[in-house]
Amino acid sequence: MAENSNAKQVRGDRLIANVLDATIAELSRLGSDSISVENIAERAGVNKTTIYRRWATPEKLVRDALLRIANEGIVVPNTGSLRSDVSKLIDMFRIVVASPHTHALIRMHLSGAMHGDLAALALSIHRQKDEQMKTVFVRAVARGELPPDTDVDLLYDTLVGTFFNLTFFRPERASVARIEQAVDLILDGAKNTARRLKHNAIPSRRRSNRTARPKSAQKARTSR
Numbered sequence: 001m002a003e004n005s006n007a008k009q010v011r012g013d014r015l016i017a018n019v020l021d022a023t024i025a026e027l028s029r030l031g032s033d034s035i036s037v038e039n040i041a042e043r044a045g046v047n048k049t050t051i052y053r054r055w056a057t058p059e060k061l062v063r064d065a066l067l068r069i070a071n072e073g074i075v076v077p078n079t080g081s082l083r084s085d086v087s088k089l090i091d092m093f094r095i096v097v098a099s100p101h102t103h104a105l106i107r108m109h110l111s112g113a114m115h116g117d118l119a120a121l122a123l124s125i126h127r128q129k130d131e132q133m134k135t136v137f138v139r140a141v142a143r144g145e146l147p148p149d150t151d152v153d154l155l156y157d158t159l160v161g162t163f164f165n166l167t168f169f170r171p172e173r174a175s176v177a178r179i180e181q182a183v184d185l186i187l188d189g190a191k192n193t194a195r196r197l198k199h200n201a202i203p204s205r206r207r208s209n210r211t212a213r214p215k216s217a218q219k220a221r222t223s224r
Contacts, residue, residue, distance in 0.1 A: 018044040019051055023065040028103035032062055032118070062118060069101045070125045074132045082140040086159070086183055089136055093163050130156065146190060155190050162186065 022044035026035050035058055041048040055061040077088035096102050105126055137152045146155075162182050166174040 015046065015050070016054070019046065019054075019061070020065045020068045023061055024069065024104050025100045027062065027065065028100035035062065037061070059118060063121065065104075066118070066121050066125060069105065070121075070128065072101070074129060076132055076135050078136075078139065080143075082136070082143075082145040083183075083187065085136045085140070086187065087180070089133060089159075090163065090179060090183065092133075093160070093167075097164070097167055130160075147193070150190055150193075155186070158186055159183065 019040065022040045023035070025043060026040050030036075037048055037051055037058055040061070041051055044051075051061065055064065074092075077085040077092075079085050079088065105122055134152055134156045137146060137150065137155055140146045141148060141150050141152070163179060166179060166182070
């Protein structure tokens with residue numbers, strides 16, 4: 001591809017932001033194995049040589065693009081109510097799935113083309129975002145809205161897995177009402193699990209007490 005002779009003379013932070021955003025968009029569109037510096041330059045409105053002066057290799061460019069994703073802040077809902085927080089979390093998920101940044105990370109994970117440091121960085125970013133959003137459930141446990149022994153990781157994975165399954169593989173079923181029903185089902189299950197475990201533990205203790213009585217009675221008869 002020929003140099004972009006009409007490219008604007010963009011410099012400094014704006015240049016970096018334009019190039020990294022263009023890189024993320026290309027990662028979202030093609031994945032890391034098919035990324036092209038020429039396409040990134042055209043999308044960013046700069047010359048290819050401008051990119052190479054700052055990023056010597058495509059790998060270094062991709063790394064900085066991933067770090068840009070990592071540095072994006074996430075405002076975790078904290079309304080004081082689990083149900084309200086989860087509703088806002090679902091709204092956030094809807095925005096996230098439409099973002100090129102999310103598509104870029106998903107493509108990197110699914111393509112299997114990334115290895116070494118870049119693959120580890122992409123995975124760590126994904127996990128960092130997850131840990132931030134799990135605080136919704138950690139707070140709910142602290143407030144007593146969820147049982148103390150709630151498996152926060154499993155609860156979060158169930159919620160996210162359901163949302164992404166409906167959104168990507170069952171879009172005809174991914175209405176707001178349907179997703180809200182799924183949220184209620186998941187949260188009710190999380191709250192009731194501890195109750196079932198507690199209920200099942202009571203007969204067990206009673207059985208052990210009944211078993212213990214004959215032994216004590218037998219000792220009493222023997223002493224006589």
